[in-house]
Amino acid sequence: MRTVTVVGASLAGLYAARALRAQGFDGRLVIVGEERHRPYDRPPLSKDFLTGRVDEAHLSLADAEEETELAAEWLLATRARGLDARGRTLLLDDGRTVATDGIVIATGASARRLPGDDGLTGVHPLRTLDDATALRAALSGGSRRVVVIGGGFIGAETASACASLGHEVTVVEAAPLPLVPQLGHDMAAVCAALHLRGGTELVTGVGVARLHGRSAVIAVELADGRVLPADLVVVGIGAVPNTGWLAGSTLPVDNGVLCDDGCATALPQVVAVGDVARVGAVRSEHWTSATEQPAVAVRNLLAGRTVEHVRRLPYFWSDQYGARIQFAGRRRESDTVRVAEGSTDEGSFLGLYERGGRTTAVLAVDRPRSFMRVRRELARAAQPAPAA
Template sequence: MTALREVAVVGAGAAGLHAVEALRRAGYDGRLTLIGAETEPPYDRPPLSKHLLGGQWQPDRLALRAPQALRELDLDLRLGVRAERLDRQGRAVQLADGHRVRCEAVILATGVRPRRLPGAEAPLAGAHVLRTLADALALRDELRPSVRLLVVGGGLLGAEAAATAVGLGAEVTWLVSTAAPLAAVLGTETAALLAGLHREHGVRIRQGVARAVTERHGRATGVRLADGSHVAADAVLMAIGSEPATEWLADSGVPLDDGVACDAYCAAGPGVWAAGDAASWPDPRTGRRRRLEQRTNATEQALHAARNLLAGPDSARQPYDPVPYLWTDQYGLRVQAYGSPGDADRFEVVDGSLTERRFAAACARDGLLRGAVGIACARALRGQLRAQLAAHGPWPPGAQ
């Protein structure tokens, strides 16, 4: 193990927490600082758009660790303060409160920032994003029977929020820019199934491109579309994607390319590592850079970065080659996906059926398995299909 005595982890979300835990489990006993911009201790984000937004959970249920477990990590825990600059030469992180945290090595896990539409770049009543606990609570306060909610964005976050809101009695319009929302993530067949579920539950799906949030007397009134039309609403949720929160690294010398540009081992330079939503790395399969905004990746990549950090320069570091995994809960169904189902052009059900809304399917392209997706068929997905993906195997199995 390397002889480091001062390590800092910037970002106190899931990736940051798992990084500090991995360092301690591996025997690192030096000073360990965890820095987070939010005032809350590390909490889980996936329930924000579901259990918390729907009111089934209260904020305390989101905590990733009990206070005692955090104390046992013996952290210098800095919450509610942003990192402003990484001084690589001086081996320190400059904080917004004026303090400097010395560190011989640093793991960058600052996550992402939600994009906003023109007209709502600054805080505007009735215009919402959904990234933090505070965001979710603010939107929850708006959701009541008959309120008109406009969800802008055809990704998983928008889909989950729409499903939750309509379940609370809101009149929901889901504005998407493509004819098949979620197809790029889950594949055409699964996306069509979910779109049908949304319509069955009363969500209005409208295709169009949002240009700006409109307002009157300091409150959002809807969204203006590219074709000049206007969609009126009492509240607007902007779920239009995100960008890596890396602006504070601009003059640090850390390479940035759609996030912190790491090598195959999660390193972004001597003493600098990255993990989670803000980290990009070369995919061993394609050679192209990839960045995953997925909860499972935050955990796995943080563990990997921590292990490689401690391995030292003379040890054999392990390249990061995950099998991406995501899930989404909508209308009482859990959809699970491995790999990249949206990159496939062949969809083959191997268990169950789409009509039953219980299936596992292989998603292939050019004779290779690219992804797997299913509902209520976890065993089939985790078994043969995941193993085939991990092996970069052909489809069908045994094909040459």
């Protein structure tokens, strides 16, 4: 294999490039990135970067020395627009082509847009560094009435950051409670109380009907007729995998690039990792997936077949209103949950999800050491056997 192309200068893309060199690939390495930035860390965008505690330089994931060691060709501010039928040629939006022997797809996902927000200033997604830079600038001009649409992790973290800057914040969540699919009703209710503790109003069980304003947003109208005045609106209603550029190729796509348990696609010498990859029917938009999948994907790419499977223990964390929320494992609706340490009333606790006498998942708020212990135990139990 003489040339490998990584499509996506993302966290997962960078980890794939590192894995290629670490596993002995010494050929031509091409990294294509739609953004103008080198790979950067996204989690701080809705936290310390938004509040000004860190700047762009602190987000960089690779220094000059590592970039030299990678010896990669960086094609930035360049969008992939197609892949030939055999997966051997990458088509770029500027008309260039890249002939390649192997491809790592790491194009990530894009923020889902709210219908009707086109052309209105003051409406902000928060997915990229440029998104965060624009929102931070908008928040710097004095007190604002901020409406955050979506109570998931991005929405909650953004609301927390805005509240800490002194803005009047309202979070609108269409579900009865935020994070119920991930945490279950009881624990979701506990985490939702953090908004109240942080001085943020939480409106649940109602969707958004439309935005008001001619050139700039002035209000958010809810489905029940209520109107929330707004100087700024942050849209955090999920993300869509970036697979549009693969239309017309023979690569199967369905809510992500379809892969086996080793990140290998249906096309020989093409693997996918990170937010865009649906690995074994699961697409996981978490930092740990983007850092753990690439080493396995690259090993299988270089081997020419699946020789290793990805470990499957979902893990995510979120910093909200001065509290750190951590979750690991896979819960089902039938699981019971008990507080093993601390107290939900006190705001610091360890919750264990259980099924048939065994622990299936763990949730912690400000209990990092206890959480890591249980997470390690769950990870050992989830270790897969090597591929045949």
